[in-house]
Amino acid sequence: MSLIFENNTSQNIVFPTPNTLEFGDENLKKFSTQGNMEDSYPITVYAIIKDNQSSKFYQEKLDSIYDSFLTEIGNSDFIGDKKTGDGNSVFYLKEKEKLIIKYNLIIRQLPSMNYSSKFKQNYYPYDKVLKGNYPEGEYLRRFSKLNFDKAKFVAQPVIEDSLFLNISNKDANN
Numbered sequence: 495m496s497l498i499f500e501n502n503t504s505q506n507i508v509f510p511t512p513n514t515l516e517f518g519d520e521n522l523k524k525f526s527t528q529g530n531m532e533d534s535y536p537i538t539v540y541a542i543i544k545d546n547q548s549s550k551f552y553q554e555k556l557d558s559i560y561d562s563f564l565t566e567i568g569n570s571d572f573i574g575d576k577k578t579g580d581g582n583s584v585f586y587l588k589e590k591e592k593l594i595i596k597y598n599l600i601i602r603q604l605p606s607m608n609y610s611s612k613f614k615q616n617y618y619p620y621d622k623v624l625k626g627n628y629p630e631g632e633y634l635r636r637f638s639k640l641n642f643d644k645a646k647f648v649a650q651p652v653i654e655d656s657l658f659l660n661i662s663n664k665d666a667n668n
Contacts, residue, residue, distance in 0.1 A: 495541050495599040499651055501587045506645040508552055508586050510620055510634065514579040515541040515597055517613040536609035540579075541597035548583035556584050556637050563633040582618075582634070586645060621650040 497515075501507055517539040560581070561573045587593045603609065623631035624638055638647050 495597045497595045497597070499585070499587055499593045499595065501589055501591055501593075503646075504589050506586065506588050507648045507651075508549070508584060508642050508645045509648040509651050510556070510582040510584050510637075511543070511595060512618040513543045513581050513583055516616050516618075517541075518616050520612040520614060522611075536604050536607050537611065537613075538602045539600070539613045541599045542579040543583055544596045544598060547585075547595055549586040552584040552586060552642075555640065556582065556633075559636050560633045563636070584637075617650075619650070624649050 497511070499509075519535060519537070519539075522535065561570075564570055564573050583595075585593060585595065620634065622628075624635055638649060640647070
């Protein structure tokens with residue numbers, strides 16, 4: 495599965511993207527089926543970013559700010575304790591170019607259940623996190639204020655099409 499980002503501006507951009515894409519079950523009217531309640535849903539759908547796609551330079555800056563923030567709030571024990579899919583990746587996209595970000599789609603179902611639904615991708619609300627009172631977004635706010643030289647930081651690239659998946663128990667890969 496891939497997300498395609500297109501920069502139609504005359505400026506290079508730097509932007510974050512979540513390492514895990516969440517999908518909501520339209521039948522259950524839930525924002526996400528992924529997280530600490532996965533066993534509560536007939537089918538769980540999410541996608542985890544494939545390794546080594548981000549801008550190494552800007553990713554190191556974001557990771558450094560994140561580690562400093564953990565130390566500042568007294569959680570330095572969690573430095574380096576990220577699991578696959580945790581956090582964010584940072585990308586650099588030149589003007590008038592496209593970027594394809596690849597994800598592994600995970601579909602899990604509860605045993606012996608016949609179920610199907612439509613699942614909608616819900617993109618992480620970076621714009622709201624950066625402007626709002628979200629403690630977990632503080633390191634992203636700090637990153638967004640860096641000097642990106644000739645590039646512009648974009649909190650939330652415009653998403654023209656939401657991704658919808660029609661999934662049944664036959665599609666599970668658990």
